[in-house]
Amino acid sequence: MASIKLLLLNPNSSSSMTDGMLRAISSMPSSAVLSITPYTAPAPSPASINDSNDILASHDAVIDDQSITRDGPFDGILVACYSQHSLVNTLARRNPDIAVTGIFEASTLAVLGLGVERWGIVTTGAFWEEHLRSAVGLFLNGNGDGHHHHLTGMGNKFAGVYSTGLDAQDFHSGAFTESDIREKLRKATRALLLAGGRVGAVVLGCAGMAGLEEMVREAATDAYGQDEGRRVFVVDPVRAGVVQLEAAVKNRRMFGLGGGGGVMI
Numbered sequence: 718m719a720s721i722k723l724l725l726l727n728p729n730s731s732s733s734m735t736d737g738m739l740r741a742i743s744s745m746p747s748s749a750v751l752s753i754t755p756y757t758a759p760a761p762s763p764a765s766i767n768d769s770n771d772i773l774a775s776h777d778a779v780i781d782d783q784s785i786t787r788d789g790p791f792d793g794i795l796v797a798c799y800s801q802h803s804l805v806n807t808l809a810r811r812n813p814d815i816a817v818t819g820i821f822e823a824s825t826l827a828v829l830g831l832g833v834e835r836w837g838i839v840t841t842g843a844f845w846e847e848h849l850r851s852a853v854g855l856f857l858n859g860n861g862d863g864h865h866h867h868l869t870g871m872g873n874k875f876a877g878v879y880s881t882g883l884d885a886q887d888f889h890s891g892a893f894t895e896s897d898i899r900e901k902l903r904k905a906t907r908a909l910l911l912a913g914g915r916v917g918a919v920v921l922g923c924a925g926m927a928g929l930e931e932m933v934r935e936a937a938t939d940a941y942g943q944d945e946g947r948r949v950f951v952v953d954p955v956r957a958g959v960v961q962l963e964a965a966v967k968n969r970r971m972f973g974l975g976g977g978g979g980v981m982i
Contacts, residue, residue, distance in 0.1 A: 721748075721966050723959065724791045724980070725755045727924065728775040728798050730762045734925050737888070738797055738955045741927035745956055751963055754788045765884045765925075766798050768844045776803045780982055790979040791815060793962040795823070797924045799840065799954055801852040812980060816965035821849075823961035824920050824954035825856055829874075831950050833917025837876035837909040839902065839933065840922030841883050849878045849922060876916050879909040888925040899932050906936035910949075915941075918950035927955045 725742070727735040735757045742753060762778035763771045775798070779785065793816040796804045802819050809817040828836045838849055853875055881901040887893050893901075910916050919933050930951040938946030 719970070720750050720752065721792050721963055722790070723751065723753050723793045723795060723962055723966075724785075724789070725753050725955075725959075726779065726785075726794055726796050726804070727755070727757045728762060728779050728796060728802065728804055729764055729766050729771075730758050730760050730778075731764045731925075732757045734888075735797075738924055738927045741953055741955050742959055744928075745959065748963070751959075753959070754791070756785060756788075758782065759784075765887075766800065767842055767884050769848070772798070772800055772802055776807065779804060780807065783982065785982055786980045792966045793817065794980070795820065795955075795958045795962050797955055797958065799824075799922045799924055800845070800848060801855065808980075811982070815980070816962055816969055818958060818962055818965065820924060820954035820958040821852060821922075822856060823958035824952050825853065826961055827957035828918045828920055828950070828952050831918050831952075833874065833950065835874050835876045835914050835916045836918040836920065836950075837912075837916055838878045838920045838922040839905045839909060839926075840878055840880050841887075841925070843880050843882070845922065846878045846880050853878075876909060876912055876914065878922065879905040879912075881905045888923070888929065898929075899935075902926075902929065902932045903936040903939070906933050907940050910937060910940040915945075916949065918952060920952040921954060924955055927953055 735755050739755055758775055758778045759782050762775040766772055766775055794808055796802050796819040799821050805817060805819040840849060883901055888898060906919060930953060933951045937949040
């Protein structure tokens with residue numbers, strides 16, 4: 718089987734966050750045909766993407782960085798920021814022969830495939846609550862309204878977005894103790910799980926949360942009890958992104974489009 722080369726593109730400038738994502742990926746079942754090249758945006762990009770201005774700044778920093786092409790060509794690009802990041806559309810438009818997706822889009826497709834009645838997102842700061850509600854509405858319905866009582870079709874399963882009050886970099890910077898992070902993540906998860914109706918899946922709404930599934934599982938067993946809590950799916954968006962992107966490359970090859978066209982910034 719032909720090899721698949723993916724670019725794991727971290728659009729912020731935190732190498733520790735990139736390392737955390739690589740650790741999460743390393744825990745996945747290995748694929749002999751899959752290779753992943755990490756990329757961390759240069760310093761003009763913020764260390765943590767916390768609002769729309771940061772999204773724009775990170776987009777421009779990546780687009781201006783010619784070194785991104787150094788390790789290519791790639792078959793797929795994973796934009797590893799949990800947002801409706803403008804890099805996804807820009808890179809897809811400039812690279813029509815390469816599969817491109819973001820971890821938000823990939824994890825949403827993954828959770829919809831789990832067959833749960835309700836699902837929601839636990840994220841970092843308050844900005845992301847409205848941003849991600851809108852992103853879910855646009856992705857599922859094209860209407861930008863992610864409030865669950867307005868969503869239709871599969872979207873009516875959406876239970877909402879709950880924030881920890883942390884920034885993305887806080888999960889790996891050492892600024893907070895593990896017990897602080899655990900408590901904030903537990904509170905946000907518990908609020909989601911007890912908001913109404915049984916939630917069957919929780920998406921980690923931040924690339925910086927990679928590897929923290931067990932903290933969410935603890936909150937699930939706390940809210941629902943051991944048996945029901947263990948049945949809650951916890952979706953790591955970075956790992957979901959790798960799975961979805963690998964499948965996209967295979968589909969493009971199978972149904973007519975090859976990959977490996979290089980990266981045009």
